[in-house]
Amino acid sequence: MLSCLSSLLILTALALPASEExxxxxxxxxxxxFGEAWDVNFDQWPDRWTRRRGPDWPHYVNIHLEDEKQAxxxxxxTVDLNGGAAEVSSPAIxxxxxxxxxxxARLRTEKLNHSRARVKxxxxxxxxxxxxxxxxxxxxxxxxxxxIHFGPVNINxxxxxxxxxxxxxxxxxxxxxxxxxxxxxxxxxRLPRMTVxxxxxxxxxxxxxxxxxxxxxxxxxxxxxNIRFELLDAxxxxxxxxxxxxxxxxxxxxxxxxxxxVDDSVLRPDGYEGSTQWRPPIQEYGFYRVRVSMQTMRGTxxxxxxxxxxxxxxxxxxQGEFGWSLAGGKTPLPLNQLVELLPRVGISWVKLPVxxxxxxxxxxDELIRFTEQLGADDIEVVxxxxxxxxxxxxxxxxxxxxxxADLLSSEDPSAWLPSLDAVLTRLSLRVRWxxxxxxxxxSYSDFHYLDRELGTxxxxxxxxxxxxxxxxxxxxxxxxxxxxxxxxxxxxxxxTPALTSDEIAAYLKLPRPKGITxxxxxxxxxxxxxxxxxxxxxxxxxxxxxKIHGADGIFIAAPFDDQRGLxxxxxxxxxxxxxxxxxxSLLSGTTYLGSLRLPGGSENRLFETADGDVLMAVWNQxxxxxxxxxGEDVRVVDAWGRSTTAEQIEHRQVIEVSVLPKFILGLNPHxxxxxMNARFVQSDIPSVFGFSHANxxxxxxxxxxxxxxxxxxxxxxxxxxxxxxxxxxxxxxxxSQRPFQIMLPFDANSGNATLRADFQxxxxxxxxxxIYRELVVGDEDIExxxxxxxxxxxxxxxxxxxxxxxxxxxxxxxxxxxxxRRRRRMQVFRLGNNHDVKTYVYQxxxxxxxxELWLRAxxxxxxxxxxxxxxxxH
Numbered sequence: 035m036l037s038c039l040s041s042l043l044i045l046t047a048l049a050l051p052a053s054e055e056x057x058x059x060x061x062x063x064x065x066x067x068f069g070e071a072w073d074v075n076f077d078q079w080p081d082r083w084t085r086r087r088g089p090d091w092p093h094y095v096n097i098h099l100e101d102e103k104q105a106x107x108x109x110x111x112t113v114d115l116n117g118g119a120a121e122v123s124s125p126a127i128x129x130x131x132x133x134x135x136x137x138x139a140r141l142r143t144e145k146l147n148h149s150r151a152r153v154k155x156x157x158x159x160x161x162x163x164x165x166x167x168x169x170x171x172x173x174x175x176x177x178x179x180x181x182i183h184f185g186p187v188n189i190n191x192x193x194x195x196x197x198x199x200x201x202x203x204x205x206x207x208x209x210x211x212x213x214x215x216x217x218x219x220x221x222x223x224r225l226p227r228m229t230v231x232x233x234x235x236x237x238x239x240x241x242x243x244x245x246x247x248x249x250x251x252x253x254x255x256x257x258x259x260n261i262r263f264e265l266l267d268a269x270x271x272x273x274x275x276x277x278x279x280x281x282x283x284x285x286x287x288x289x290x291x292x293x294x295x296v297d298d299s300v301l302r303p304d305g306y307e308g309s310t311q312w313r314p315p316i317q318e319y320g321f322y323r324v325r326v327s328m329q330t331m332r333g334t335x336x337x338x339x340x341x342x343x344x345x346x347x348x349x350x351x352x353q354g355e356f357g358w359s360l361a362g363g364k365t366p367l368p369l370n371q372l373v374e375l376l377p378r379v380g381i382s383w384v385k386l387p388v389x390x391x392x393x394x395x396x397x398x399d400e401l402i403r404f405t406e407q408l409g410a411d412d413i414e415v416v417x418x419x420x421x422x423x424x425x426x427x428x429x430x431x432x433x434x435x436x437x438x439a440d441l442l443s444s445e446d447p448s449a450w451l452p453s454l455d456a457v458l459t460r461l462s463l464r465v466r467w468x469x470x471x472x473x474x475x476x477s478y479s480d481f482h483y484l485d486r487e488l489g490t491x492x493x494x495x496x497x498x499x500x501x502x503x504x505x506x507x508x509x510x511x512x513x514x515x516x517x518x519x520x521x522x523x524x525x526x527x528x529x530t531p532a533l534t535s536d537e538i539a540a541y542l543k544l545p546r547p548k549g550i551t552x553x554x555x556x557x558x559x560x561x562x563x564x565x566x567x568x569x570x571x572x573x574x575x576x577x578x579x580x581k582i583h584g585a586d587g588i589f590i591a592a593p594f595d596d597q598r599g600l601x602x603x604x605x606x607x608x609x610x611x612x613x614x615x616x617x618x619s620l621l622s623g624t625t626y627l628g629s630l631r632l633p634g635g636s637e638n639r640l641f642e643t644a645d646g647d648v649l650m651a652v653w654n655q656x657x658x659x660x661x662x663x664x665g666e667d668v669r670v671v672d673a674w675g676r677s678t679t680a681e682q683i684e685h686r687q688v689i690e691v692s693v694l695p696k697f698i699l700g701l702n703p704h705x706x707x708x709x710m711n712a713r714f715v716q717s718d719i720p721s722v723f724g725f726s727h728a729n730x731x732x733x734x735x736x737x738x739x740x741x742x743x744x745x746x747x748x749x750x751x752x753x754x755x756x757x758x759x760x761x762x763x764x765x766x767x768x769x770s771q772r773p774f775q776i777m778l779p780f781d782a783n784s785g786n787a788t789l790r791a792d793f794q795x796x797x798x799x800x801x802x803x804x805i806y807r808e809l810v811v812g813d814e815d816i817e818x819x820x821x822x823x824x825x826x827x828x829x830x831x832x833x834x835x836x837x838x839x840x841x842x843x844x845x846x847x848x849x850x851x852x853x854x855r856r857r858r859r860m861q862v863f864r865l866g867n868n869h870d871v872k873t874y875v876y877q878x879x880x881x882x883x884x885x886e887l888w889l890r891a892x893x894x895x896x897x898x899x900x901x902x903x904x905x906x907x908h
Contacts, residue, residue, distance in 0.1 A: 057136060059255060059335045060223035061303055064127045064199070067219055068099055069107030080111060086121035095120045104179055106140070106219040113203050115149055115213035123200040124220065129157065131192050132285055132307060133224040133253040136185030137170075137199060143177045144214040150174045151203045151215045153182060155222070159193040166191055169202070179218070186225050197222075226254040226305070228336040230326045235371045237606045238378055242316035242344045249326045251336075252307035257282040260329040263312040266339075268321045268566060268609050268674070274314065277329070282306030319346045320674045321609050343607035345615060346675050348380055353644075354622030355581065357383025358600075359555070359589040361418040362472030366594055366605035369404045377411040379600070379611065380618035383587060384408065385416040385469065388461060391423030392453055398460050405464040416467040416505075419454065420475070426453050438470045439477035443487065447494060454495060462500040467524070469505045473555060473591060474528050476507040489521040505553070514547040524551035524586070532557035532591070535575035542583035553587030554580050558610050560597040567694060570613045570673055571653070574695045577617045578639060578651060582626045590614060613673040620649060620671070620697050628710050631806045634658040636691045640706060648703040653695040660689040663803040665702035672696050685802060704797070707736040709805045711769075712791065719776060721784055721812040722897040726756075726775040731791065733772070735764035743795020745772070750787050752779030762795070776809075781888070784812035784900040815840040816865075818902045820889060830879025830906065834872040834889065838865040845894040850874055853885050862891075882906050 066072060072080045078098045085097055095118040102110040113120045129135060139153050154169035168187040173180070201217045229250040239245055249261050258279050265274040285307050314324055321343050328336040358381055367375065376384055386404075390397040405415045420438060426449060442450065458468075470491075471477065481487050492504055505524035508514060510533065514525065525547065533541070538554060546552065556576040559569045580588045593600045600611040624641035627648070632638060636654040643649070652660070661683060668680040668687045673694050680687040680698070689698060715730040735741045742763040747755045753776065760772035786808045794802050819835040838844055843864045850858040860872045876882060883906055891900040 057223065057225055058332060060136065060225055061255075062221065062223045063129075063135075064124065064222040065220065066124065067107040068105065068109045068111050068217075070109075073099055073109075082125040083111075084123050086123070090119055091121060092118040094118065097122050100216075102216065102218070110142075110216045110218040111201065112217075113151075113201065113215045115146075115203065115210045115215070117209040117211050119149070119205050120203045120215075121200055123156075123198040126158075126196045126198055127222065129189065129194060129197045129224070130253075131189040131194055132227060132305065134186035134188050134227040135197070135222060135224055136183070136187070137220075137222050138181070138183045139199075139220045140179050140218040141173060141177075141182050142179045142216040142218075143173050143175065144216075145176055145210065146174045146213045146215070147210055148208040149203060149205050149210045149213050151201070153184075153199065153217070153220075154202055155187065155197055155199050157189055157191070157194040157197045159191075160195050165194055186227075188227060188229070224253060226328070226336055227252045228326070228328060228338055230324070230338040230340050232340065232342065235605075236367060236375045236601070237341060238343045238345060238375060238611070240345055240347055240378070242318070243313075245316055245342060245344070246311055246313055247324050247326070247340070248309060248311045250307075250309045251280060251282070251328065252285060253305040254280075254282060254307070254328070254330075254335075255303060255305060256330050257284075257306045259335075261310050262325075262327045262329055263314070264325040264327075265314040265316070266323040266325060268323075270323065273322075276312060278310045278312070280308040280310055282308040314342075316342075316344055319344050319612075319676050321607065321612050341602065341606050341608065343611050345378060345612065346677065348378075348615070348619040354380075354382030354618070355586060355588045356577070356618035356622055357381045357385065357414075357416075357587060357589045358593045359385040359473050359591060360593070361385045361387060361420060361469065362474065363592055363594065366601075366603060369400050371605075373404055373407045376408060376413055378615075380615040380622065381413060382622060383414050383416060383589065385418050385473075385589065387420050388417040388465070389419050389421070389423060389454065389457055391425035392456055393425050394423065398457070401461060402464065405461065409464065414467065415465050416469055417457075417461060417465040418469045418472060419457075420472050422450060423453060426450055437475050437477035439475075439481065442470075442491060451494060458495060458500070462496070462502055466501065467503045467505065468495075469507075469524075469526060471507050473507060473526050473589070474530070476509045476512075476528065478506040479508050479512055485521060492521050503551070505551075510541045514550065519549050520547075522550070524553055526553045526555075526587075526589075528555050528591075533576075535572065535579040538576055538585075539579040539583050542580065542585055546584075551586040552584070553589060554585045555589055555591040556580060557591045558598045558600075561608075562597060566609055569610060571694055573610055574613055574617050574651075574673060577614070577621065578695070581621050581624075581641075582639060588618075612675050616671060616673055616675045616697070617695075620699075624649070627707070630706070630709050631808070632660050633662055633804070633806055634660045634691070636660055640701075640710070642703065646703055647699075648701040648706045650698040650701055650706075651695050652689065652691055652698060653693060654691045655693060657693075658691045660691055661686050663687065663705070663801075664689075664698065665700050665705065667700040669699045670696055671699060704736045705801065705803055708734070708793075709803075711736065712805050712807070714789075714807055714809060715771060717808075718810045718814065719778065719812075720898065721778070721782070721900050723778050723780050723782065723899055725897075726777050728773065729776055730771040730773040731760060732769065733762060733764070734769040735766060735797075737797040738766050739797055740765050741795050741797040743793065743801075745794075746792045747774065748790045748792065749776070750782070750789075752782065753777070753787075754779075778811065780899075781890075781901055782811055783903055784818065785810065785902070787811050812900050813840075813898060816844075816891075816898075816900060818889065818891060818900060820887060820902060820904050822887070822904075822906050822908065824879050824908055825875075828877075828879060830876040830882050832874040832876070832887065834860070834874070836862055836865055836870045836872075836891070837867065839867060844896070846891045846900075847894055848872065849890045849892070851888040851890070852876065852882060855882075861894075883908065 095116050096114040099109050100112045150172040152170045152172050157166040170182045170184045203215050233246045260277050261280050262277045285305050323339050323341050325339045327334050503523035508525040508527050510527050510529040558573045596603050600614050624643050627640040627642050629638050636652050636658050638650050638652040640650050663686045669677050670680050671677045711734040713732050719727050744761045747758045749755050756775045790804050792804045817837045821833045823831050825831050843866050846862040848860045858874050862870050887904050889902045
């Protein structure tokens with residue numbers, strides 16, 4: 035009988051009379067439709083509801099029940115603002131930390147021009163002390179009835195015993211006289227509480243075997259549900275899974291029977307609680323997710339996903355450029371957890387707001403410990419002076435978004451200087467870099483007499499002679515002083531919208547301000563708008579361009595952000611933490627060398643470490659296999675930090691290149707620099723056939739000892755190179771030129787041609803490798819283009835466009851060859867610096883698709899012959 039009764043109670047609780055579908059496993063604990071049952075004495079006030087009173091909550095704001103046709107029970111609770119704020123709260127509701135809670139209601143706002151409204155839930159202990167709160171979003175303006183929902187809300191304080199749901203109407207500056215807010219169909223329910231966590235405070239590991247995922251459940255209606263764990267990679271592909279049957283323990287809610295509480299005479303269904311763990315079988319470094327779900331007879335009722343980063347050990351760089359900026363945003367991790375996380379993420383800098391109040395001495399102690407601990411890990415702290423603490427009394431209202439320049443220049447220094455004095459006195463021996471305002475606060479850049487203003491401010495802040503560096507925000511699109519010294523030491527550059535990698539490079543190429551250190555922001559693309567591959571490529575390329583073009587500080591703009599961050603708002607890693615960490619740890623403190631011409635044409639950038647090692651970043655818009663000798667111990671590191679030994683074919687390495695940058699470690703530095711320095715003395719060859727053209731190869735011995743051997747030159751088919759083998763003997767560092775002659779064949783293509791030089795020589799040991807260089811056949815003054823299209827009648831139309839960039843007018847005889855068709859001939863007269871267009875038409879053009887067109891342009895009265903080939907595509 036009791037079993038049947040319990041089942042009936044559960045089914046009754048789950049069968050909710052809502053107009054919209056609610057949580058399947060919700061147990062209603064409070065509902066109010068403001069109908070007649072809520073006003074038994076007919077005083078137009080909901081029974082047992084209370085209102086807040088005080089100077090900010092005036093009594094003349096009318097709060098009452100009124101008839102409303104669209105309300106669920108024909109009546110609703112209404113607040114007539116009349117120039118004031120209001121709070122009206124439900125009766126007390128018994129709650130427990132064992133459950134999650136969800137709140138739903140209907141809200142209508144009318145003429146809220148300067149006011150806003152929301153629904154919130156406050157949690158209290160037995161002494162009526164407010165411990166926790168949660169709320170809906172704010173609503174303004176005029177809105178029809180709107181269904182609002184917030185939760186599930188987890189209670190974190192075990193002392194919580196009861197709650198109230200409150201309609202909160204607030205003013206912003208001016209008051210609304212005729213505004214109106216109405217509430218209807220308020221509903222609150224408890225839910226099973228699922229908490230998924232790991233044995234790490236921030237889910238970043240260096241050993242994959244240490245990862246333990248724990249699922250804590252309480253308030254569930256079934257004793258033994260199945261808990262399913264799934265291991266997913268960054269693309270949400272399942273790697274492993276397991277299911278565990280939970281052995282639940284019975285729990286009973288602690289329900290208060292005080293008269294002021296909602297009637298709890300109806301027994302709420304019992305719940306169960308339990309906990310289980312899983313060690314995901316992670317085999318290698320990378321970014322992972324673990325999805326945990328509760329499976330019952332009614333399907334999947336609860337699900338949560340956590341992210342995990344397993345990172346390889348890194349070497350900390352004391353002179354690195356990369357950092358995190360925690361200025362201007364909330365950080366979900368306390369300082370004692372940040373101090374453990376930051377040394378693991380590849381940074382040498384961290385920006386942190388440090389302006390605390392005179393009454394917050396404990397905060398000062400925490401900041402001192404924080405800077406000392408990070409200093410031991412070679413991480414420099416930048417103190418950010420942004421928004422003032424709450425205990426400073428200013429002569430006027432200070433807006434939340436006030437700029438640092440407006441604050442410090444418009445207020446009497448006696449208001450803010452004592453507070454800053456206390457901060458600077460305690461921290462300036464440990465913090466040597468100070469930034470005025472957050473990263474996007476460029477207010478000081480608008481001052482006409484900036485040198486004088488900041489000179490005075492610097493004297494006020496650091497009047498005791500502290501050896502510090504002072505910095506300000508600066509917009510990228512505004513010119514900086516470049517020829518004079520300034521009272522500030524660094525500029526934090528920013529732009530809205532965020533810059534692309536190409537734009538970062540372009541701005542960093544501008545003249546550097548004299549004596550000014552330049553810091554720039556890198557900002558990932560938002561998760562909601564771009565796929566992971568695009569976001570990863572964008573982030574790494576921003577970091578590369580900032581490093582290549584000499585940014586002294588490279589800061590991630592908002593590291594804790596669900597959309598653009600490296601960590602989530604909850605303080606756990608996102609997919610981009612590892613690409614940031616890999617790139618920052620490898621490039622920190624390196625020197626940019628340049629790039630190589632790879633056989634497959636892949637983009638690449640070379641960097642040299644302080645120890646003389648050379649690494650390469652490489653990528654390509656299309657998958658490409660690069661085969662060449664790079665060194666003896668070459669490793670390939672992907673963006674997620676996974677390292678593999680490069681595949682080899684004989685003595686050459688095979689690098690699989692893709693759109694995502696990879697890092698190649700272990701390059702022989704002498705061979706890399708030999709490749710970079712080798713060049714042809716003449717980069718152009720006149721398009722004159724039947725004659726020898728003199729050239730030379732310049733090479734430099736980049737070894738620290740003598741080197742001797744030869745280089746064999748290989749050119750396109752039909753070219754003649756004499757001699758095609760050049761010998762050399764070079765002392766350490768010696769540079770030499772080895773001459774040769776080139777003769778072009780009659781049909782040599784104009785434009786770029788690739789030559790290969792195969793080197794064999796001995797230095798500290800024998801070496802064999804190739805380099806690739808481009809020679810331009812023809813004159814850069816003459817450009818030729820061919821375009822094809824199929825006409826409506828099926829004929830192939832070939833358009834020839836020529837232009838002459840030199841001052842001398844030229845004439846050409848043009849011959850167009852097509853397989854199986856007669857040669858076509860055109861003449862170009864007096865070609866100058868305007869396009870000359872000629873059109874050829876071939877019947878039955880479809881037959882020519884995929885065949886080659888060969889255009890031969892012979893200079894009349896000259897020696898130049900230009901060959902241009904293309905494959906007909908349409």
